[in-house]
Amino acid sequence: MTRTASAPGAVPAVRRRTRHFPGPLPLASGLELRAYDIAYETYGRLAPDGGNAVLVCHSLTKGSHAAGRHTPLDAQPGWWDAAIGPGRMLDTDRYFVICADVLAGGGSTGPASTDPATGRPYGTTFPVVTIEDMVDAQYRLVESLGITRLHAVVGGCFGGQQAIQWAISHPDAVRNAVVIGTAPDTSPHTVAIFSVMRHLIRSDPHYADGDYYGGPGPVQGLGSALVAAVPLWMSRDAMRQRFARRTIGGLGLRHTLRPEFEVEAFLDRIAHQQQPAIDPNALLYLMRAEEYFDLPGRYGSLEAALEPVTARTLFVSYASDWRYPPEETDAMHQVLLRQGTYSRHAVLDSALGHGGFIYEVPTLAREVQPFLDAGAPIPGDETS
Amino acid sequence: MTRTASAPGAVPAVRRRTRHFPGPLPLASGLELRAYDIAYETYGRLAPDGGNAVLVCHSLTKGSHAAGRHTPLDAQPGWWDAAIGPGRMLDTDRYFVICADVLAGGGSTGPASTDPATGRPYGTTFPVVTIEDMVDAQYRLVESLGITRLHAVVGGCFGGQQAIQWAISHPDAVRNAVVIGTAPDTSPHTVAIFSVMRHLIRSDPHYADGDYYGGPGPVQGLGSALVAAVPLWMSRDAMRQRFARRTIGGLGLRHTLRPEFEVEAFLDRIAHQQQPAIDPNALLYLMRAEEYFDLPGRYGSLEAALEPVTARTLFVSYASDWRYPPEETDAMHQVLLRQGTYSRHAVLDSALGHGGFIYEVPTLAREVQPFLDAGAPIPGDETS
Numbered sequence: 028m029t030r031t032a033s034a035p036g037a038v039p040a041v042r043r044r045t046r047h048f049p050g051p052l053p054l055a056s057g058l059e060l061r062a063y064d065i066a067y068e069t070y071g072r073l074a075p076d077g078g079n080a081v082l083v084c085h086s087l088t089k090g091s092h093a094a095g096r097h098t099p100l101d102a103q104p105g106w107w108d109a110a111i112g113p114g115r116m117l118d119t120d121r122y123f124v125i126c127a128d129v130l131a132g133g134g135s136t137g138p139a140s141t142d143p144a145t146g147r148p149y150g151t152t153f154p155v156v157t158i159e160d161m162v163d164a165q166y167r168l169v170e171s172l173g174i175t176r177l178h179a180v181v182g183g184c185f186g187g188q189q190a191i192q193w194a195i196s197h198p199d200a201v202r203n204a205v206v207i208g209t210a211p212d213t214s215p216h217t218v219a220i221f222s223v224m225r226h227l228i229r230s231d232p233h234y235a236d237g238d239y240y241g242g243p244g245p246v247q248g249l250g251s252a253l254v255a256a257v258p259l260w261m262s263r264d265a266m267r268q269r270f271a272r273r274t275i276g277g278l279g280l281r282h283t284l285r286p287e288f289e290v291e292a293f294l295d296r297i298a299h300q301q302q303p304a305i306d307p308n309a310l311l312y313l314m315r316a317e318e319y320f321d322l323p324g325r326y327g328s329l330e331a332a333l334e335p336v337t338a339r340t341l342f343v344s345y346a347s348d349w350r351y352p353p354e355e356t357d358a359m360h361q362v363l364l365r366q367g368t369y370s371r372h373a374v375l376d377s378a379l380g381h382g383g384f385i386y387e388v389p390t391l392a393r394e395v396q397p398f399l400d401a402g403a404p405i406p407g408d409e410t411s
Numbered sequence: 412m413t414r415t416a417s418a419p420g421a422v423p424a425v426r427r428r429t430r431h432f433p434g435p436l437p438l439a440s441g442l443e444l445r446a447y448d449i450a451y452e453t454y455g456r457l458a459p460d461g462g463n464a465v466l467v468c469h470s471l472t473k474g475s476h477a478a479g480r481h482t483p484l485d486a487q488p489g490w491w492d493a494a495i496g497p498g499r500m501l502d503t504d505r506y507f508v509i510c511a512d513v514l515a516g517g518g519s520t521g522p523a524s525t526d527p528a529t530g531r532p533y534g535t536t537f538p539v540v541t542i543e544d545m546v547d548a549q550y551r552l553v554e555s556l557g558i559t560r561l562h563a564v565v566g567g568c569f570g571g572q573q574a575i576q577w578a579i580s581h582p583d584a585v586r587n588a589v590v591i592g593t594a595p596d597t598s599p600h601t602v603a604i605f606s607v608m609r610h611l612i613r614s615d616p617h618y619a620d621g622d623y624y625g626g627p628g629p630v631q632g633l634g635s636a637l638v639a640a641v642p643l644w645m646s647r648d649a650m651r652q653r654f655a656r657r658t659i660g661g662l663g664l665r666h667t668l669r670p671e672f673e674v675e676a677f678l679d680r681i682a683h684q685q686q687p688a689i690d691p692n693a694l695l696y697l698m699r700a701e702e703y704f705d706l707p708g709r710y711g712s713l714e715a716a717l718e719p720v721t722a723r724t725l726f727v728s729y730a731s732d733w734r735y736p737p738e739e740t741d742a743m744h745q746v747l748l749r750q751g752t753y754s755r756h757a758v759l760d761s762a763l764g765h766g767g768f769i770y771e772v773p774t775l776a777r778e779v780q781p782f783l784d785a786g787a788p789i790p791g792d793e794t795s
Contacts, residue, residue: 272705
């Protein structure tokens with residue numbers, strides 16, 4: 028070991044950058060986006076030969092702010108701060124970590140952006156985009172940063188769909204893929220839950236058919252949708268562990284319709300949080316992209332979909348994840364094995380189910396770190 | 412077999428009756444209900460000695476109309492028609508089947524009833540009632556019908572909570588209990604889902620703090636709540652079987668935010684159905700009662716809770732029921748066995764999960780019929 032890593036810690040102050048792409052981006056729908064911006068953050072330093080880059084694909088309600096703080100006053104660091112930093116799972120002493128807002132989300136071009144044709148926000152006139160489109164936009168970003176081949180693409184859930192799509196769409200540009208909590212397609216049950224969320228956002232009179240920019244916007248509808256989603260990402264066991272049947276303030280049952288249980292107070296806080304985490308229209312577009320993800324449907328069969336993959340692939344699933352259960356993840360793993368592509372599938376325990384990868388990094392790191400270390404040598408890293 | 416059963420079929424025309432109880436009903440909250448009505452239906456004939464009565468306890472959004480039609484023009488029969496009738500699981504050639512609206516629900520006294528103290532609907536001034544209170548009110552109904560001991564109490568989910576509570580609160584009045592899809596307590600995850608539904612009903616401006624009688628009422632909020640509940644009662648597998656990823660009209664993906672998938676059209680129909688199935692306030696009270704159900708919490712331990720039970724008990728659970736999983740049902744079964752009380756636990760397969768007992772009667776009947784037949788002889792039935 029000649030490398031002197033800093034002690035595990037946070038990345039230094041970060042900032043979000045935006046890159047403009049003037050060329051048209053053809054979309055899966057047959058439409059094209061004439062020009063677009065992609066917002067992104069990076070952590071660590073790119074090796075001179077560009078070989079140490081790791082792309083993190085964010086999950087549905089997260090964004091490009093994956094690690095660190097923009098200012099020392101920020102209450103919270105980025106959403107995967109526990110996983111990204113010097114000595115952490117994605118070690119910024121070794122890797123150059125990139126996280127970009129997906130197309131239609133966050134600071135990237137999407138429904139809140141100005142439509143050059145009208146000078147007004149796109150709203151719901153923004154074209155419906157797919158995971159493939161998002162990956163193609165990221166590919167151009169990566170290319171523009173001087174990277175021809177990523178050491179790894181890493182993502183969970185919606186981010187995992189992007190990670191496997193990267194290995195399918197751009198096989199020469201991905202050395203390793205870490206695909207967490209992802210199935211070959213999105214189940215009708217998840218479509219149903221997203222449909223409920225859509226219904227709640229649209230039922231808010233302030234939604235105004237998506238043309239709410241400049242007005243108050245569907246704050247209440249978004250709050251309702253985010254509340255309705257809680258039992259989707261926080262599992263039954265996790266709620267049992269976190270709240271049990273405790274009453275608010277330990278006061279016992281008061282026999283009232285007002286909130287009685289701690290879990291109710293938790294949901295009330297989510298419904299009424301001041302800062303909406305995401306633009307409601309963007310959430311509608313991102314859910315749609317997740318719903319459209321269907322490898323067998325898109326490519327004819329799972330075998331045909333995964334045929335181009337050359338990346339070493341690590342699938343991670345959670346035994347308690349009832350939305351993206353291990354057996355569905357395993358279907359992809361088995362196909363890659365049959366096709367002679369290196370693949371590993373780790374089934375982890377977590378009371379959090381689908382949310383495990385965000386909040387329980389040490390368990391995940393035990394799988395991801397050796398997998399990334401055993402990947403092809405990282406140019407510029409003398410220890411490898 | 413000297414009994415000549417009619418061919419399996421529907422019960423003849425039924426009607427809902429209401430019985431008034433002038434005496435006060437003490438409630439678990441410490442309050443009391445001064446007088447109240449219980450609405451109920453019956454199917455079959457009560458034996459002269461009153462020994463062939465089976466009480467069906469309805470689940471959350473159902474009611475006393477369990478079987479048959481009120482008029483030949485009714486589009487749908489009662490909610491458990493497949494299970495109740497001549498030759499059916501609860502054979503009305505043998506049994507006198509009773510189903511009553513729970514206190515606070517349907518035609519029984521509840522938030523929509525007139526408060527004698529004010530001459531106006533109770534609304535949310537109606538006292539919060541528990542499963543115990545509902546069972547006590549049913550007990551008085553059963554007693555008033557001349558029945559001192561029920562041949563059986565049968566119920567699923569919310570109805571299962573009532574069935575086991577019957578065996579606890581009134582052990583001398585229950586010979587057999589069939590407890591389906593029920594756990595010793597209601598999990599915080601179910602509280603969370605109900606909390607979402609509460610939030611949606613209350614967010615509707617027409618809810619007016621529950622004082623909406625005479626106005627339009629929170630029709631949209633109730634629709635949203637019922638939609639949000641769908642992924643709760645229809646399992647992931649059931650949705651996969653029923654809808655797969657089929658698009659509306661088989662038209663393929665249109666890349667739009669408007670409904671694309673059949674499962675979305677199904678949810679839209681639920682959101683916009685014309686006849687609200689239940690009074691929104693009643694739903695709030697019934698959900699609360701289900702949430703309060705907590706045998707270990709109420710009695711100190713599950714052992715203490717079940718100690719009074721003398722009824723032969725059949726527990727039924729569904730392997731795919733993630734809300735009330737078999738292992739939680741089994742905890743009650745094991746305690747009864749240790750206490751020397753006859754108990755049986757059947758774990759059934761059903762793609763429907765929690766809803767299995769309503770829609771897949773034949774599988775259920777294979778367990779329930781022999782269990783009821785093997786119970787104590789039914790007076791007046793020469794075949795037993």
